[in-house]
Amino acid sequence: MARAAVLGRLTWQLGRVVELLDETDRVRSIVLDLPEWPGHRAGQHVDVRLTAEDGYQAQRSYSIASAPEDESLVLTVERLDDGEVSPYLADELRPGDELELRGPVGGYFVWEESLGGPLFLVAGGSGVVPLRAMLRHHAAIGSDVPVRMLYSARALEEVIYREELDLLAASHEVDVRFALTREWPAGWQGYRRRIDRALLQEIAWPAAEQPLVYVCGPTGFVELAAGTLVELGHDPARIRTERFGPTGA
Amino acid sequence: MSPISRGFRGRRRAEADPARVPPGQYVTDDFPVLSAGPTPHHPIESWSFTIQGAVDEPVSWTWAELQALPSETVTVDIHCVTKWSKLDTVWTGVSLDALLEGVETSAEYVTAFSDGGYTTNLPLEDVRGGKAWVAYEFGGEPLEPEHGGPARLLVPHLYFWKSAKWVRGLELREEDEPGFWETYGYHNYGDPWREQRYSGD
């Protein structure tokens, strides 16, 4: 099933919006019913295509937020202020609407148990979406691969999947740490700054443990995190990156 | 045919007199940044603009020399092949007529070349007669790097891929040579009013 998801035909399909979930002020999850969906691997994404009445089309890629084991396909979209597609998906889309998409795509930024670990997941802003799919998959298969996640966001209100991540963090195999970069609540015990070398050194697995690292977020964030991890001795071949367009982190 | 996405309208379009909008274009108030590569940052102290190729001797201007030339401020409409148009844009720069003055050549074509390796080709007559500039200000402000600063070619009567960002000079040629996008299937000339987007249009 997983291999078919990668090698199967990549055709445009129509999904129906089943449910919409507000994750934060700017972020919404879209639950889709897709009768022809072939299944996917954690970390993959889809291309979404919108068509206006005059035939104008716009296309963007969105990471799949759901695990392969989840019942429905879920996309999580952040509204970009000057975006063309994201405001439509985050604000206008309604249950019952149809959404044209193709996928799943991606064979590089994926995790499954055969790839091993320990895992270090580094998320900047909405870069958490594909990493959350990996965490859900990890939990669904009962994996005992140890996982650490570092999630950088501007403020606590902007942390996506907060409750779910707190629950996962309560389990002994997953360690989730947050770095808030612009504002934090009184008494905040997590990090209060942008990620930097010292922070990564504290949180990351030691290079000697040869973790498998996945970094996802805005380009600047990804390059800082990945570059710093290499400086700390991590093997570049064990660091996988996915750069998003500009978001806040 | 794709189904219509209910309620999707795309980027907010600006109102415009249809007579000013070439076929297939949408008018925007934004100024989208389209790029084929990283923004170059060439130090201004070593920047130059050169006219070379089918000439007796190349002619070159440093940044200071370019700034010292008489400049013009023009208001023009610009049209990108990706379908957006922006009306009444204001640019300041040196006319190509001023730069080509005194340059004798039998060349009929030019290839504009830029930092970062980008090129685009035009007939020489399309950069003469008040139709082209080396522009270094947009809207009265120094041209930003992401929009082609310190200076870009400005040839508004053709699709905007011909207005090479980060321009460093013109190669005068007796034979036409397709530039970057022209090589990949875009139209050799690129007249928005005849909708010459792709080779064969």
Added chain:
Amino acid sequence: MDALDGNAIAGQLFDVFGAELTAATAVCASCGASSHVAEFQVYLRAPGTVARCRSCTAVLMVLVTIRGITCVDLRGLAGLG
């Protein structure tokens, strides 16, 4: 503007090649650097998609969709596999 990476063109490449390519290894014809397709420096917002070598910024791949047909130029690659 910041470049994305080869993950952003996974769908386009699948369209052209009929196969998932982001995990494939590519060799830059300019500098010889080897990387995954996913690690290309990708510029999407242009008349076409330009993928560059992360080491030397030479153009590796150009994808252009004209009249519904996507063509890919691979002359910047010394190898892809």
